[in-house]
Amino acid sequence: MTCVLCDTLLNDQPTWQHFLGIQQDLSACPTCFEKFERIDCIEQDDVLDSVHSLYAYNEAAREYLHQFKFMQDVALADVFAQPLRKVLRDPKKIIVPIPMHPTNKKKRTFSQVDALLEAANISYQLLLAKTTESVMGEKSRSERLAMTELFQVTADIPSNEAVYVLVDDIYTTGTTLRHAARALKQRGVHRVEAVTLFRPIREK
Numbered sequence: 001m002t003c004v005l006c007d008t009l010l011n012d013q014p015t016w017q018h019f020l021g022i023q024q025d026l027s028a029c030p031t032c033f034e035k036f037e038r039i040d041c042i043e044q045d046d047v048l049d050s051v052h053s054l055y056a057y058n059e060a061a062r063e064y065l066h067q068f069k070f071m072q073d074v075a076l077a078d079v080f081a082q083p084l085r086k087v088l089r090d091p092k093k094i095i096v097p098i099p100m101h102p103t104n105k106k107k108r109t110f111s112q113v114d115a116l117l118e119a120a121n122i123s124y125q126l127l128l129a130k131t132t133e134s135v136m137g138e139k140s141r142s143e144r145l146a147m148t149e150l151f152q153v154t155a156d157i158p159s160n161e162a163v164y165v166l167v168d169d170i171y172t173t174g175t176t177l178r179h180a181a182r183a184l185k186q187r188g189v190h191r192v193e194a195v196t197l198f199r200p201i202r203e204k
Contacts, residue, residue, distance in 0.1 A: 003029035004028060004078065005028050006029060010029055026082065033079070035058075035059075036056075037058055038054065038055055039053065039055060040052065040053075041053040041199055047181045048166075048174070048177055048194055049192055049193055050194065051171060051174070051177065051195075052193070052196070053196045053198065053199030054084075054087065054197055055197060055198050056198070061197075064076065069169070070108075072108065072109055074110055074115050080197055081116075084116060084119075084167075088120065088122050088167070088195060090163075093163045093165050094159070094163070094164045094165065095117065095124040095125065096125055096127050096164055097124050098128070098168040098180055099128050099129055099130050100112075113167055113169060117167060126154075126155065128183060128184075129151065131149055131151060149179070149183075150180070151180045153184065157184070160189055160190060163191045163192075165193045166180050166194040168197075169197050169198065170196055180192075
């Protein structure tokens with residue numbers, strides 16, 4: 001087996017950690033994986049009760065997302081399966097991926113967030129639909145903040161009392177996540193959290 005990022009041969013010999021379930025199989029070599037800076041940034045605002053971003057959006061993250069999303073290398077979803085599994089393993093929480101607009105999904109051939117969750121073996125519910133083809137990464141900060149009603153709830157809410165966790169690949173201004181959280185809360189959901197793979201580090 002080779003690293004999905006650099007094609008280096010991986011050491012796939014079983015260890016005692018594997019047998020005890022402590023160590024999980026990885027699809028990226030240690031050299032490549034160390035390029036991703038773990039930050040575990042957690043905060044909240046007036047809409048999102050908690051936002052947990054796992055890694056900094058550095059050069060390695062940019063290259064990863066470009067290859068994963070735009071070069072359609074779906075095998076890269078396996079790279080972050082273990083860390084996502086650890087933060088999303090609470091069975092009492094309802095996992096909701098941020099959806100793509102159907103037109104954009106057809107162009108890209110797959111939903112990157114769904115692929116990340118499936119690689120991590122995380123059950124999720126498709127409760128939201130995106131109402132616009134606009135891509136947040138192509139808009140300025142002011143344009144993002146001015147947008148309204150990006151999502152609508154398209155399925156019955158299983159439980160208003162449950163904790164819902166939105167999952168997305170990257171947190172920038174937070175506009176996407178706040179719109180999704182607001183759509184859920186307008187349907188009576190009391191607590192909405194979020195988990196993102198990457199987030200830019202802002203200088204203080």
